[in-house]
Amino acid sequence: MGTINVSKKYTAVEKAYLPAILIGMKITMKRFIQGFLFRKSWTIMYPEKRRDYSDRFRGAHFISVDPKKTENCTACFLCETVCPAECIHIVAEERDEADNSYGVAKEKKPASFDIDLLRCCFCGFCEEACPKDAIKLSTNYEMATYSREDAIVDLDHLKRPMNGRHEKKDS
Amino acid sequence: MEYFDFLQLIAKILLVVGVCLGVVPVTVWFERRGAAWMQGRVGPNRVGPFGLLQPLADVLKFIHKEDFVPKNANKFYYYLAPLIALIAPLCALSVIPFGDKAIVGGREVVLQIAQMDSGVIFILAFAGLEVYPLILAGWASKNKYSVLGALRGSSQIVSYEISMGLSLLSMLIVYGSFNPHEMVSWQVEHFWGAVVNPFGALVFLISIFAETNRLPFDLPEGESEIVAGYHLEYGAMKFALFFMAEYIAMIMASALISTLFFGGYSLLPGMDFLVSFIASFFGFGSVGTTNVTAVFQFVSLASKVAFFMFLFVWIRWTLPRFRFDQLMDLGWKILFPLSLINLVVVTLGVYYFNR
Ligand code: SF4
Ligand code: SF4
Numbered sequence: 001m002g003t004i005n006v007s008k009k010y011t012a013v014e015k016a017y018l019p020a021i022l023i024g025m026k027i028t029m030k031r032f033i034q035g036f037l038f039r040k041s042w043t044i045m046y047p048e049k050r051r052d053y054s055d056r057f058r059g060a061h062f063i064s065v066d067p068k069k070t071e072n073c074t075a076c077f078l079c080e081t082v083c084p085a086e087c088i089h090i091v092a093e094e095r096d097e098a099d100n101s102y103g104v105a106k107e108k109k110p111a112s113f114d115i116d117l118l119r120c121c122f123c124g125f126c127e128e129a130c131p132k133d134a135i136k137l138s139t140n141y142e143m144a145t146y147s148r149e150d151a152i153v154d155l156d157h158l159k160r161p162m163n164g165r166h167e168k169k170d171s
Numbered sequence: 172m173e174y175f176d177f178l179q180l181i182a183k184i185l186l187v188v189g190v191c192l193g194v195v196p197v198t199v200w201f202e203r204r205g206a207a208w209m210q211g212r213v214g215p216n217r218v219g220p221f222g223l224l225q226p227l228a229d230v231l232k233f234i235h236k237e238d239f240v241p242k243n244a245n246k247f248y249y250y251l252a253p254l255i256a257l258i259a260p261l262c263a264l265s266v267i268p269f270g271d272k273a274i275v276g277g278r279e280v281v282l283q284i285a286q287m288d289s290g291v292i293f294i295l296a297f298a299g300l301e302v303y304p305l306i307l308a309g310w311a312s313k314n315k316y317s318v319l320g321a322l323r324g325s326s327q328i329v330s331y332e333i334s335m336g337l338s339l340l341s342m343l344i345v346y347g348s349f350n351p352h353e354m355v356s357w358q359v360e361h362f363w364g365a366v367v368n369p370f371g372a373l374v375f376l377i378s379i380f381a382e383t384n385r386l387p388f389d390l391p392e393g394e395s396e397i398v399a400g401y402h403l404e405y406g407a408m409k410f411a412l413f414f415m416a417e418y419i420a421m422i423m424a425s426a427l428i429s430t431l432f433f434g435g436y437s438l439l440p441g442m443d444f445l446v447s448f449i450a451s452f453f454g455f456g457s458v459g460t461t462n463v464t465a466v467f468q469f470v471s472l473a474s475k476v477a478f479f480m481f482l483f484v485w486i487r488w489t490l491p492r493f494r495f496d497q498l499m500d501l502g503w504k505i506l507f508p509l510s511l512i513n514l515v516v517v518t519l520g521v522y523y524f525n526r
Contacts, residue, residue, distance in 0.1 A: 024489040028209045032485070035208025043213040 055165050058122045058137040061115055063158040071159055072134035075110040079126035079135050087119035088126060113155040117143055140167045179280045187264055187284060190473075194480075195418045196226035202484050209488045229411075236407035241312055244404065248311035253409050256304035256416035260423040263297035266290040267426045268352050270436050270468040274458045282436075282465060283352060290351045291343065294427060295336065298382060301420060302328040305384075305391055305401045308413070312404035320400025323495060324391030327381055330502035331388075335378035337510040338371040341517040342431050355435035364432040368517055372432040374510045379424040381502070383417065385483055387490040390498060425479030426472070433475055436468040 013019055034040040044051055053059075063071050075092035093111040126135050135158075145151045161168050200215070200223060207214025215222035240249065270282030287293060302325050309321020342364055346354045358364055365372040381388040392400035402413045429435055438446070446467050450460040493501070 021486075021490065025485060028485060028489045031209045031211060032205065035211060036205075040211060041207070041213045042211050045213070 053139055053141070055139065057139045057141070058124045059140040060117065060138050060143050060167075061120075061126070061153070061158060062136055062138050062160060062162050063113065063134050063155070064136055064162075065159055069159075070106070071109070071113075071155070072132045073110050073113065073130075074106055074132055074134075075108045075113075076131060078129045078131060082125045082129040083120075084123060084125065085119045085121050087116040089114045089116075110155060113158060114152050115158070116152045118148060118151045136165065138162060138165050138167055175276075175278060179275065180284070183280075183282070183284050184265075187269070188261065191261065191264065191419055191422055192415075194422060195415050196230075198418050198421070198480055198484075199226045199229070199414075201480075202487075205481075205484045206488050209485075233408050233411040238408070239404075239406045241314065241404045243313040245311040245313070248307045249404075250409070252304040252308035252311060253405065253412035253416065255300060255307065257412050257419065259297045259300040259304070260416065260420040263294045263423050264419075264426060266293050266351060267423075267430055268355060268436060269426075269472050270465040271352075271355075272461065273465040274461050277458075281352075282469070286352070287350075289349045291339065291349045291354075291431075294351075295339070298335075298423075298427075299332060301382065304413075304416070308405065309391075309401035312401075314404050316397040316399075317401050317403045319397045320391045320393075320403070323393075323397075324384065324401055327384075327388060327390055327498060327502070330499060331378045331381035331506070334374050334502065334506035334510045335382065337507070337514050338368075338374040338378070339431065341368055341371045341510075341514045344514075344518055344521050351430050351435065355430060355437055358434045359437045363434045368432075368513070370513045371510070371517065372428070374506055374513070375428055375432065377501075377506065379428060380483075380486065381498075383420045383424050383483075385417075385421065386487040387493050388498060389492060390495060393492055421480060421483050422476060425476040425483070428479060429472060429475035434471075435475075436472040438464075438467055439471040439474065442467050442471060 063073055065071050075090055077090055077092070080086075080088040080090050090113050091111040092108055095107050095109040122137065124137055127137055130136075143151070203225070204214040204216075204222065206212075215225040218224040218228045240246065265284035266287065268281075268283035273280045273282060285293070305324035305328070306321045309317040309319075309324070342354075343349065345364065345367055346357045348354060348357070354364075361367070380386075384391050390400075392402065397403075402410060405413060446460070446464050449455075449463055453459070455463060
């Protein structure tokens with residue numbers, strides 16, 4: 001046993017180093033000319049052009065609503081329990097008999113539903129855990145805010161109208 | 172000192188300092204844009220046409236930043252370091268001749284700020300000063316990474332100064348003078364220094380890369396290893412001074428190598444024809460011709476400097492950083508003995524030709 005010597009014997013030309021530098025400089029010059037004269041670049045000019053992500057992309061959360069704009073969530077706390085980052089905070093309450101449009105089917109509702117996007121790791125476990133398909137992750141990746149408080153989204157924000165998994169453009 | 176002498180001195184200083192400070196933002200812009208082109212990116216292109224106003228925006232940002240001083244820093248040296256960094260290369264520039272002579276109001280104006288016979292020694296002295304801001308900044312800011320950067324920087328610059336000095340010495344033997352003006356006129360009469368002593372030019376080129384802390388020798392500021400090295404604790408305008416100093420040192424080094432090895436202000440091939448054409452076209456006398464020549468000499472020095480600035484950027488995006496032991500090996504085991512041998516060969520050659 002012992003260490004295996006994998007180092008390679010360099011030839012005199014390789015040791016002189018300068019030929020290799022010249023080859024490297026030739027390559028960068030080629031790239032320079034491509035970039036300078038022919039404007040070749042792989043950059044996506046971001047705010048104007050956006051990259052297409054797949055529908056499976058896990059971005060900002062939303063809560064799906066039924067046709068009557070009632071949230072599908074029944075405040076079962078499964079998502080809060082499964083969340084590894086402990087960033088979902090739900091307060092449950094009973095739904096008023098009067099506006100319980102489904103009779104007894106949805107007698108519980110979240111009084112408040114807060115997600116701290118700064119803690120969230122976008123694992124998508126909440127979406128998997130939800131028995132009501134209520135909480136989902138959209139394809140929206142633009143979640144920058146001016147303050148930490150703004151990054152804690154509430155029920156009103158989560159119930160925003162969506163276009164499938166995509167953010168509605170005009171909202 | 173006469174009124175006229177004083178005035179022409181001020182004018183020359185303003186010209187050199189103005190051109191240097193004006194070139195810095197353009198170089199910064201080119202460095203970023205050029206890097207982007209070489210890497211298939213776009214680079215800064217939002218501020219102004221082609222992103223040309225980006226350096227201006229950077230300066231605005233620097234001014235608005237907090238002027239932070241570390242608690243345990245040695246305040247005096249902490250503030251002194253960026254100043255030396257900026258002033259040393261500017262001083263060295265004062266000896267570089269940027270033209271032969273111009274004639275203003277019937278009087279000759281030598282296009283060089285400080286006409287001294289020991290010009291090269293002066294340049295070397297101020298180039299040697301460039302190690303001080305590194306050490307001062309690294310040590311005064313009381314940060315381990317800064318001290319590491321300062322240590323690397325000082326050992327690197329000291330090591331490469333030797334081979335730089337030796338290759339310079341071989342050129343001094345060829346020219347037989349310390350005066351940059353005489354060096355250039357020698358090159359006008361004979362050939363460029365790089366033709367006479369190509370190896371010395373190569374060693375000198377490598378050494379100035381090390382002296383100005385540019386890649387592949389940017390160990391003092393190796394971002395990935397020691398965060399930012401000696402200027403780690405510097406923010407806002409103090410960092411901007413270091414940043415500017417780096418580019419002015421690059422300008423100085425380019426001007427130095429063009430003067431020593433690439434004919435300095437001597438006209439680029441084909442330009443003398445252009446000069447005589449312009450002079451005859453406008454019917455200039457000898458005074459006008461001298462002045463037109465001076466302008467073209469300035470242009471040719473500027474284009475040589477521009478080429479070397481481009482080379483700095485080009486090399487930067489071609490080569491990765493050296494490891495510290497590789498750097499020392501290259502400096503002491505390769506460049507030092509080779510430049511010694513080169514010195515001996517050049518000395519013998521000069522002896523042979525002058526016999
Ligand atoms: S995506 Fe993961 S971390 Fe984020 S809220 Fe859902 S379960 Fe928690
Ligand atoms: S798992 Fe679904 S239904 Fe349950 S509390 Fe979370 S979002 Fe509401």
